[in-house]
Amino acid sequence: MITDPTPDERSKHARTFGLPIATALVMGNIIGGGIFLLPASVAPYGTISLVAFGVLTAGAIALALVFGRLAQRMPQTGGPYIYAREAFGDFAGFLAAWSYWITTWVSNAALAVAAVGYLDVLIPVHSSTAATVVAALLLQWLPALANLAGTRYVGAVQLVATVLKFIPLLLVAVGGLFFFDAGNLGPFQTGGTSAVGAVSASAAILxxxxLGVESAAVSAGEVRDPQRNVGRATILGTLGAAVIYLLGTLAVFGTVAHDELVGSTAPFSAAVDAMFGGTWGGTAIACMALVSMVGALNGWTLLSAQTPYAAARDGLFPSFFTHKRRGVPTYGVLVTVVLASLLTVYNYTAGSQRVFEILVLITTFTATVPYLLSSAAQIYHLVSGRADRVNRGRLVRDVVLAVAAFAFSMWLVAGSGYAAVYQGVLFLFAGVLVYAWMAARKQRA
Incomplete structure (x- = not known):
């Protein structure tokens, strides 16, 4: 079980998060680097990907509501791990923790790749593979160092980055509608796939x-009054992100010609250049996008350490993950950034031309495992009928939301493609050996 923090964890460098910072953590992790590159990633599917965005938004809100309800019952650090383990036992909890941990550090690698695309607008790093790799690694290690300084600094960086990232997003999302040209949209659906297949495939990337809708739940132990604030922060952060996402993506599609958008590494910069002419606007947007992505990496680095910390406290992850300093699980941060760095180097040096999409599709599968288990845990509590687990007044609504969240997660697995499921299963099953080792040690002790 999760115990109270040690005196060192209550040091002047450790702080609990109130509702504003918890909401900023959710919105900052959702609106990370992904939105700044994803319009170009889904452009090859045509504007039908906007339909996928709408469906995905509805599913994300259902998940947010489920996480909010679960956090009210179990307001401890760990999120999906806590929910799965409490409902189904150690092995299910381990699978949720392992899969979510994979998602976080692979996401960090993907965010760094997206950030390099905007850095290239300022400094031409893509002219050299070595320069690209070094830039991606720096963008991962700087937020890691901020995390090691303590949660006090994590919260400050997150709040500033969340505020700054709204400038380019709102500029494009609102201003772009005044420059909208339907001729830029391109085909509604590209050839070679059915409408359902195109929506599923683009949703898997989107x-x-x-990712990040569960951020407040994962860090519930660091949130003040978590039974009240975690649910609120989750809903507010998800709804705010959804509005900006839909408007921003639509504006980019309508301001950048389709053929140009498909090959763009900085679509929001291209949109501002198209709106105002020249390159000054795109350069300014690139600077703000970099701040946004560094802020997202800052928040995701914290999340990547929280889940193994919670699992290690229960003897399901190696014990060194429990080491905390200044409110941050130190070794969790270090292991995560090392793994993300190795994955980044491998994908760049392997010669792939679409590194971001490869990393994103891996996270699609690994993220759905804790989402599925969390949704199933909510269904389990509702069906069991325990008075301390069920709110009779909203039973029907909670059941509908939990079933919708579970079905939504299954649909994402189906749409992620064979290659993503294959790689994701390899990552997931590698953890079974770790579980066997840790379970045996726990039993022996």
Missing amino acids: LFSY
């Missing part, structure tokens, strides 16, 4: 833009 899921990356909604």
